[in-house]
Amino acid sequence: MRLQESGEMYLETIYVLSRTMSGVRAIDVGEHMGYSKPSVSRAMGLLRGGGYISVDDGGFITLTDAGREIGEKIYERHTLLSAFLVRLGVDEETAAEDACRLEHAISDASFEAIKRYAQGLENT
Secondary structure: OOOOHHHHHHHHHHHHHHHHOOOEEHHHHHHHHOOOHHHHHHHHHHHHHOOOEEEOOOOEEEEOHHHHHHHHHHHHHHHHHHHHHHHOOOOHHHHHHHHHHHHHHOOHHHHHHHHHHHHHHHOO
């Protein structure tokens, strides 16, 4: 199942929150993203149905292996693209906003090329 951009955003958010919180619930996701409870509830149902998350009886969300892979991938893209744009002279706020759009649209091949180039810049 190919996720849409919104699904990737949710998985990235769950991944980011799970790095700093002992347990992530739908309310945490909604607060972080600024989305309504019904929107988050619907998305969690779709992600659960797609096999990207599991939700226990206490409402705590866990990423499946597939969900974690996507969440990590999108987060890596966001952080690298954002830092790369800042290094090119873009202000941090604009870089973060642009990286958020780019992270979903860029191909794996193009991202890997940018990643190699950015890593080369760090080594100089």
